[in-house]
Amino acid sequence: MCSEVLGCQGVLLQDYAYRAFDRPRVKSGDVYNGTVPLNLTGIRISAMQLRSGSFFSRGVRYWEFEIPVAVAVRPYVQRLVLVYQNLGNLSLSYYPLQGYTYLTPVVGVLAYDAINLSAVNLPELSLSARGKPILINFSQVESVPDGPSPAPPPPIGEVPNVPTGGTRNEGNKSKVWIIMGSVVGGFVLLVLLGFLSFWVQRYKNRKKMLKMEKAAEVGEALHMASVGNTRAPVAMGTRTQPVLENEYVP
Structure with a gap:
């Protein structure tokens, strides 16, 4: 079952967009407009085939979308197809916003593998912008209506519940x-x-050690003298000379 907002209609749009390639030769970089069934009148679709290397190194301008360079495709494929979707006057049906009015239609670009241009129900590829972001230039923006916004029409397909608590x-x-x-x-x-x-x-502790070292440097240094075959520190002569006892005998 299809549980996303577009659900199975998204798969159907991919199928009809790929049908635009129904010709002997498909040229890379050209836009091929598709045709939708009567129950989807108002939606515009188109498809463009590109080489992944050229898409990464050059980028592309595709209707309102300006995709810069260095946009990676995951998983990697040699060729890809960019499917453009413009929901037109059905934007509010697929994406109902209570109390709001769309000033532009909902647009989107989805990437698919181009290995088989007649395949259906293909998985979407991921586009990851590493440098500049992908820009959308809305050339036609409606003026803001006066008064309260009109109630949205009944939603088409399944719409996921949005928690309010x-x-x-x-x-x-x-x-x-x-x-x-x-x-x-x-x-x-x-x-x-x-x-x-x-x-x-x-x-x-460091300051105390420095103080002790400084005090040691200020003290009198001992001289070295040879004692036998070794050298040892010796003290200098004392200020008070020793006096023999017999020197005081009268």
Whole structure:
């Protein structure tokens, strides 16, 4: 089953876009306009075949879309087909927005593998812009209508439900993040205080050692003298010479 907004209609649009290649030779870079069935009147589709290398190195301009260089295709294919979709006056049917009015139609470009131009129900390729973003130039924008917006028509196909609640859950999540932030912040502050205390103590010890070394340098140095076959420090002569006891005998 098709569960997306366009659902099976998206697969159908890809099929009708590929039918535009029904000719002997398909030229790369040319736009081939497709035809939709009567029940989809108002939707415009077209297809363009490109080489992946040229698409990556040169980019492409495709109707309202300006795809820059360095846009990668995943998974990689040698050739790809860009299918253009313009939902026209059916935009509000596929994408209903209560209380809003579309000033431009919903447009899109989908990428598919070009290995088989008659294939249907192909998986979409992913386009990843590594440098500049993909631009959309809306050339025709309607003026803003006066008064309240008209009610949208009944949606076509399946439209996913959009949850409207969740405010309380978001508030609880915010409180959890605040508590976690406070705990982490307190732990980081405790580590910083411990590091600061260690650094101050180390600085005091270093200063004390420098003071002791300086005091040692100021003291009197011992001279070296030879004692036998070795050299050893010896003290200089004392200021008070020793006096023999017999020198005081009268």
